[in-house]
Amino acid sequence: MATTKLFAIKTTEAKALAYIANPEKTDDGRLIFTYGCSSDPAQASRDFSAVRAGGTGLNTVLSQHFIQSFKPGEITPERALEVGKELCEKFLKGEYQYFLAVHTDTDHTHLHVIFNNVSRANGRTFETNMNQGKVKKRAWKKLFDLSDEICKRHHLSVIDHPERTRGKSHWEWDMNRQGLSWKAKLKHTIDQVVKASEDFDDFLRKCAEYGVLVEYDPDHKIDLKFMLVEQKERNPRAKMTRAKTLGWYYETRQIKDRIAQYHGVMIYTPRTKVRVITKKPPNKFVQDAIDRGNMKLASIAKNVISEYGVEPEQIRPAAMSAYANSRSLLSELNSINTEIEDLKVKLKVLRKYRKLKVYGEELKTLSGSEAKKYRKDNSAELTEYGQIRTQVLELYPSGHIPTVENLEQKINALIQERSLKDQQFREADKRVRDLADAQRTIEEFLRQERNEQQQDRKRKKNGNLE
Incomplete structure (x- = not known):
């Protein structure tokens, strides 16, 4: 089931471009497509900056970033790249530079698009051109609708009755339904760490290797918390998730028992x-x-x-x-x-x-x-x-x-x-x-x-x- 999220980049454009262009995530750059800018992320950021310098006014937003995720096993990376191109053509209409990258490093194929916040056509910002007016006309809703339309045409599953609200609630609702929410990804990653751990202390050490931040305080009532490193990078203000919130199987005692069971140890x-x-x-x-x-x-x-x-x-x-x-x-x-x-x-x-x-x-x-x-x-x-x-x-x-x-x-x-x-x-x-x-x-x-x-x-x- 295809899902989308749109958010602004105000300070870390070069880092964001470098992240989505990571060769390990894009099959050595084979799954990258650019429009109006270089395929090198550092140069692409400079290309964006050159257009912004000729814009009509000042704005704190440097660029916009949206993510389109697909149901596991539903689409190939090559086909996802074509879907992403079509979405960019219809959504941005050739007016904005963009950097498109398909990622294959997770169990579900997804794509990232970072596009300049200033139009090459008239020098105005994305907000001025497309994100004003009533809710039904806002760009984020248009992006969701276009994504659904294109996915249906490609025979990809879409959400039938999305709760069309701004940004995160729509995205999280979509992601939760197909097991792609932060919590679902976090639980899946913790499962992999459990399988690879010798004991609970080893589990705590190996969480970092699998991209999981962990806080463990056995003397505290809320003794165990987790967060994906990726989530922290995207949202520095994100909070740790209590183990109890993830579910009974992710509480301290259950994790210890699961590790023991994987190693064939008798559980008392x-x-x-x-x-x-x-x-x-x-x-x-x-x-x-x-x-x-x-x-x-x-x-x-x-x-x-x-x-x-x-x-x-x-x-x-x-x-x-x-x-x-x-x-x-x-x-x-x-x-x-x-x-x-x-x-x-x-x-x-x-x-x-x-x-x-x-x-x-x-x-x-x-x-x-x-x-x-x-x-x-x-x-x-x-x-x-x-x-x-x-x-x-x-x-x-x-x-x-x-x-x-x-x-x-x-x-x-x-x-x-x-x-x-x-x-x-x-x-x-x-x-x-x-x-x-x-x-x-x-x-x-x-x-x-x-x-x-x-x-x-x-x-x-x-x-x-x-």
Whole structure:
């Protein structure tokens, strides 16, 4: 599902251009396209500055930056570059210099565009030309609408009912729906660190290697916080995210257990069974509250045992195992999606190749004036055939070119496999959420029970002293 975000650059234009032009993210610069400026980021910033110097007025904004992200496995980097070009042509209309870069360093292909805030056509700022007036006319909304329009034309998924509000809320809403929010990216990265860590101390050290900032204070109630380095670079005022906010699986104890489970270490779980205790309360309100809590706990334990065959004291290790399984299934699902998308691109090329191949075959049978006349009468088709033949040879350098039918069969088989894998993932994900909810509720109940027992002991102690 394609999503977009638009924001202004006021002080770090050269750094921003250098970031989006990073060779490691753009396949050594192959996925970069520029308009009206150099493909070298430092020179591009100077090219932007030269146009701003001839502008009509002063402005604190140097350039504008927008990001267009796509659903994992839905688009190839080359196709994303074409989509980005089309969006820039329609949105900027040739009036603004821009630097376009497609990034392939994450699980979802996305593109960055930084364009000059001053128009080459009239020297006015982007805000003056395009970002004034009523909400429905603002440039950011126009960008979202154009992005949706172009993606639909390219058969890419878009948001059906976006909450069209300024900037971040629209972007975050979109990103959350497809698992591309900062929190989703942060959780995914933490998952990778957990897999690579020997123990919790090693986890804290390795977070930096994976681009995660971490704060750990075991003496504080809120003991663990995280943030992506990338998020901090883009927004210096961004705040750390509490582990609890990310979810039960990202709290300190659960991270320790997950690391241990990845290494096949036995996870200790208390042998004391969950007990449902009703004590004589001081008043009816407390009695009703305890009854409600006890019934809820009993119901949860009964449901977990009947649906998953897990005893209450084994919920924690079962939840850890279920989470690892769900992440593995998700990774397999993304790989299948990527393979399907790659084959669809090849299928489109082969269909076109088969359609135009007849022109090349016919030309081979001719010679002399007949061949010359045939070339003249079918020049467009022969030119297109030459281009598509080059593409086919790039895709299949060995010369073993599959038939269209074989490729279609392979795609259909992968789609069936994806459907089955998707069902398995949904079931695994439900198990993960159910077990986590059950364990969280049980832990909360036991915590309340311990507090009540401590209070009882204090009351008895005070009574004895009297």
